[in-house]
Amino acid sequence: xxxxxxxxxxxxxxxxxxxxxxKQLETAxxxxxxxxxxxxxxxxxYLELEGDVIKDVGFQGSGCRISTASASMMTxxxxxxxxxxxxxxxxxxxxxxxGDLASDSDHHLGHIAAAFSNMPNRPxxxxxxxxxWHTLRAALEGKSEPVSTE
Amino acid sequence: xxxxxxxxVQKMQTIVAQFDVDRIREDFPILKQQIHGRPLIYFxxxxxxxxxxxVIDATSRFYEEQNSNVxxxxxxxxxxxxxxxxxxxxxxxRFINAAESHEIIYTRGTTESINLVAHSYGxxxxxxxxEIIISAMEHHSNIVPWQLLCEQTGARLRVIPINDAGxxxxxxxxxxxxxxVKMVAVAHLSNAxxxxxxxxxxxxxxHSRDIPVLVDGAQAAPxxxxxxxxxxxxxxxxSGHKTCGPTGIGALYGKSHWLESMPPxxxxxxxxxxxxxxxxxxxxxxxxxxxxxxxxxxxxxxxVAIDYLSSIGLDRIAAYEHELLEYATEVIGAIPxxxxxxxxxxxxxxxxxxxxxxxxxxxGTVLDDQGIAIRAGHHCAQPVMKRFGVPATARASFAFYNxxxxxxxxxxxxxxxxxxxxx
Numbered sequence: 001x002x003x004x005x006x007x008x009x010x011x012x013x014x015x016x017x018x019x020x021x022x023k024q025l026e027t028a029x030x031x032x033x034x035x036x037x038x039x040x041x042x043x044x045x046y047l048e049l050e051g052d053v054i055k056d057v058g059f060q061g062s063g064c065r066i067s068t069a070s071a072s073m074m075t076x077x078x079x080x081x082x083x084x085x086x087x088x089x090x091x092x093x094x095x096x097x098x099g100d101l102a103s104d105s106d107h108h109l110g111h112i113a114a115a116f117s118n119m120p121n122r123p124x125x126x127x128x129x130x131x132x133w134h135t136l137r138a139a140l141e142g143k144s145e146p147v148s149t150e
Numbered sequence: 151x152x153x154x155x156x157x158x159v160q161k162m163q164t165i166v167a168q169f170d171v172d173r174i175r176e177d178f179p180i181l182k183q184q185i186h187g188r189p190l191i192y193f194x195x196x197x198x199x200x201x202x203x204x205v206i207d208a209t210s211r212f213y214e215e216q217n218s219n220v221x222x223x224x225x226x227x228x229x230x231x232x233x234x235x236x237x238x239x240x241x242x243x244r245f246i247n248a249a250e251s252h253e254i255i256y257t258r259g260t261t262e263s264i265n266l267v268a269h270s271y272g273x274x275x276x277x278x279x280x281e282i283i284i285s286a287m288e289h290h291s292n293i294v295p296w297q298l299l300c301e302q303t304g305a306r307l308r309v310i311p312i313n314d315a316g317x318x319x320x321x322x323x324x325x326x327x328x329x330x331v332k333m334v335a336v337a338h339l340s341n342a343x344x345x346x347x348x349x350x351x352x353x354x355x356x357h358s359r360d361i362p363v364l365v366d367g368a369q370a371a372p373x374x375x376x377x378x379x380x381x382x383x384x385x386x387x388x389s390g391h392k393t394c395g396p397t398g399i400g401a402l403y404g405k406s407h408w409l410e411s412m413p414p415x416x417x418x419x420x421x422x423x424x425x426x427x428x429x430x431x432x433x434x435x436x437x438x439x440x441x442x443x444x445x446x447x448x449x450x451x452x453x454v455a456i457d458y459l460s461s462i463g464l465d466r467i468a469a470y471e472h473e474l475l476e477y478a479t480e481v482i483g484a485i486p487x488x489x490x491x492x493x494x495x496x497x498x499x500x501x502x503x504x505x506x507x508x509x510x511x512x513x514g515t516v517l518d519d520q521g522i523a524i525r526a527g528h529h530c531a532q533p534v535m536k537r538f539g540v541p542a543t544a545r546a547s548f549a550f551y552n553x554x555x556x557x558x559x560x561x562x563x564x565x566x567x568x569x570x571x572x573x
Binding site: 013 | 508509515516519526532541542
């Protein structure tokens with residue numbers, strides 16, 4: 001497979017072109033902005049928390065194929081999860097894109113792991129992949145300042 | 151008139167036909183390499199130009215054979231280093247046709263040059279209620295120093311608007327001039343849009359109200375013949391690294407009477423005549439603005455870069471690059487889904503574009519996989535992106551070592567982007 005196809009996997013291309021949960025949540029209890037000042041990617045993440053559970057999640061904004069796909073897959077992955085489970089997923093994804101997650105490790109990322117497995121070879125695009133995840137963590141921590149990948 | 155135009159066109163065609171780009175490419179060792187298994191195609195000269203072997207050799211020769219500090223030693227090497235360093239200043243003076251070599255101040259580059267003026271001129275001449283005029287197409291380096299000055303003094307920053315082609319609205323600019331305006335600072339050539347601004351006209355208008363003008367020449371210096379006396383600009387800033395020279399060296403041209411009247415920028419060695427704890431007397435121009443040990447190897451390298459560019463001739467470079475840009479505009483512009491930003495009548499060296507439904511960063515990555523280096527992003531000109539309603543663009547920027555074949559490869563590459571990422 002050539003370099004391009006290794007990065008733009010079918011799953012990334014699919015989610016990046018037609019993102020899931022791409023909506024503003026009227027019922028949101030948490031709203032968090034995230035941006036990458038270098039490339040101008042900018043998302044708003046909406047969470048509806050019921051107790052400790054992420055009941056619903058949505059995002060809006062604009063970004064590249066990688067950041068949009070990552071946001072789409074992140075929202076799908078954390079929907080219905082508890083805070084703690086979502087934080088564990090953040091940690092696993094963080095390690096994945098930096099090449100610190102062993103491929104045979106017992107993680108919870110499902111097909112996200114395969115889709116983003118090539119990110120460690122693309123350090124210049126790691127910021128794109130991780131933007132929505134940082135935004136999620138900031139939302140869960142109740143930050144009101146926009147989160148930035150810089 | 152028609153006959154004159156035809157003669158001009160014929161002259162340009164002759165220049166382009168005689169332009170031996172293959173020979174020129176031999177001078178740039180970096181262009182011989184492969185990236186991801188493909189020959190490097192470098193279309194990011196607006197970010198930084200490549201360096202010819204003579205410049206690389208000059209900087210390493212300095213460290214190998216001449217390294218010494220300038221203006222300090224009686225020993226042989228120090229005198230040699232000082233002479234080469236000062237010779238380079240004269241080369242810069244001639245390159246932009248300044249009247250005096252002491253009107254050339256070495257800096258780290260355009261950014262430092264503009265900061266120097268904002269700081270030193272600003273501290274002396276700008277007060278609360280005054281106005282600074284910049285344009286809507288400025289690079290961040292010609293916005294933020296003036297904003298800082300405005301914050302410190304209570305002056306107001308005003309912005310010349312641009313039209314949808316990316317051209318300054320000169321009538322509106324004329325209306326903005328009044329007795330409170332203390333500086334006009336505009337780009338000669340826009341890095342994000344490629345617009346060549348009518349700086350001579352801007353300077354005439356500003357001077358009719360006794361307002362000085364700073365021209366940001368970072369993009370223009372390697373692409374257009376610059377004549378600061380013909381322009382009659384008060385300050386002209388440019389960078390070595392975009393002009394085939396090393397990074398970390400650049401210049402500020404300033405008219406003597408302005409430089410004389412401005413306080414120093416940074417304090418330290420070399421910028422003083424005498425120091426006591428009671429009183430320090432500053433050195434004469436240009437040294438008053440050159441505190442500390444300068445980038446000596448960089449200055450010498452820049453001098454050689456200027457010799458190199460002059461040996462080809464800026465007129466010939468401009469004519470050849472114009473042909474490249476016209477060709478690229480035609481070939482790339484014909485690709486379905488392409489939108490070109492910056493369609494000014496007077497343009498040079500830059501093709502900024504977006505592709506329907508595909509983010510510029512993804513365009514940049516897929517092109518890079520094919521060995522084609524372009525810039526994707528806001529080009530340090532976020533207000534320009536905002537003006538055109540896009541978060542970013544892809545930018546291919548050309549230099550005289552590029553070829554039409556490379557532009558064909560870029561078009562092929564963009565078709566590849568569409569194939570992989572098009573919906």
